[in-house]
Amino acid sequence: MLDQESYQREHHQRMIDGVVAIDFIQNWKIVHEVKQSRAIEKASEFQLKYYMYYLKKKGIAIDQGVLDYPKLKERIELQLTPEDELEIDQVLHAIKTIINQDEMPPRTKKNICRSCAYQEFCFS
Numbered sequence: 001m002l003d004q005e006s007y008q009r010e011h012h013q014r015m016i017d018g019v020v021a022i023d024f025i026q027n028w029k030i031v032h033e034v035k036q037s038r039a040i041e042k043a044s045e046f047q048l049k050y051y052m053y054y055l056k057k058k059g060i061a062i063d064q065g066v067l068d069y070p071k072l073k074e075r076i077e078l079q080l081t082p083e084d085e086l087e088i089d090q091v092l093h094a095i096k097t098i099i100n101q102d103e104m105p106p107r108t109k110k111n112i113c114r115s116c117a118y119q120e121f122c123f124s
């Protein structure tokens with residue numbers, strides 16, 4: 001509802017390849033991610049940068065990412081830097097390594113687990 005009320009005129013959520021769900025894209029140049037949270041988190045920045053990275057790999061050059069926090073009436077503008085791309089490459093490589101292991105790595109419970117969408121997979 002927050003998404004719809006705050007961004008009704010330009011809100012068009014797009015699912016790309018069934019992999020990334022982008023809140024809206026202005027002119028295929030600026031990607032927006034709308035956050036209902038009152039907390040500005042590093043994970044949200046990297047979520048948005050991953051969307052920019054993903055689109056770049058598909059040949060869509062994105063100029064800017066914008067994290068919108070309607071409850072805070074705040075927005076953060078981001079760029080995807082070569083360092084970010086390198087870090088995302090490394091994270092994706094690490095994820096593939098874990099996926100291809102025969103055994104699951106030991107569980108480590110962190111504070112972020114409480115609000116993670118995958119909590120059920122890890123702890124049930």
Ligand code: SF4
Nearest residue numbers: 112113116118119122
């Ligand atoms: S619940 Fe699982 S996937 Fe989510 S942050 Fe914790 S360990 Fe990672």
